[in-house]
Amino acid sequence: MKRTLVTCTLALALAAPAAAQAPRAPVARAGDVATRGLAERDFPRARQLAPGVYAYEALRGADPGGKMTTVSLIVVTNDGVLVADGQGNVAQTKEMVDWIARTTPQPIRYVVVASDHGDHTAGNAAFPAGVTFLATPASVRAMAAAAGGAPARLDTVVGKRTLALGGTTIDVLDLGRAHTGGDLSVHLPRERVLFLSEAYLHWVFPAMRSAYPREWVATLKKAEAMDATWYVPGHGFVDDAATLKRDLPAYRDALERVIAEAARLHAAGVPCASRDACEAVAAGNWGDLKEWTLFAGQAPIAVRRVYDEIEGKLPPRAP
């Protein structure tokens, strides 16, 4: 009976207006290295987005189903360097710190914790002593509860923090809860660069372990309204500016499709007790989302998280 219900409402999962406007070759719609025809030796790599502004991509280790990149933003000014997000372990963050030292004599002064997840923070010990970390109160709490603890030199960001660093204006923004619940973005108004960290996973299935699904959609709408030139993701490839900008609404559309399909399954009473026992994944109509990087591992987690949001089980926003 449940299966019949599921099949009859297929249209809901197929409604994908933004994606439909931007058809592209299947090979481009992937966040993992092998599907893109790239090799591990191609990484780490850095792309200059504007003078002194770089997106640095290194491979995230140990992903079943293909390796993908973790992206850090590096802003070099005449008065020091700001980095948004580290890499996933000390060796890889050290490699990035060394890359920065080869690129500029300026010291790293700030590290923005745009995502507090371990694949962006577990290497933070490699940053030089004396850097100041910027994070939301929610991310400070998350880091304090994790193995490495919260960094010693820490400034909390509530709402917005503007840094004027060597003539470069850097806005550190809380655009709303998204992937972690402590999400920050980094906006360079003059260079028109917006680093969205894990709020934007470029052709990577919306991972929701600690997400706030509906708030995440609202956060992305705010980002789209900012009309930057560069929209930089936290995972997935840093393609050219036009591609990343075009793919952002397609990503939000994917997020909305996951939420809508999970909500439909919830209303139909299809169970999803846990990530290991989620009948709703097999029963769902996921369309092309099944081909997105990390679908198999992340779909049950996402469905369970949407169920939790519907059931009022997610924590309200704390100050």
Ligand SMILES: [Zn+2]
């Ligand atoms: Zn991550």
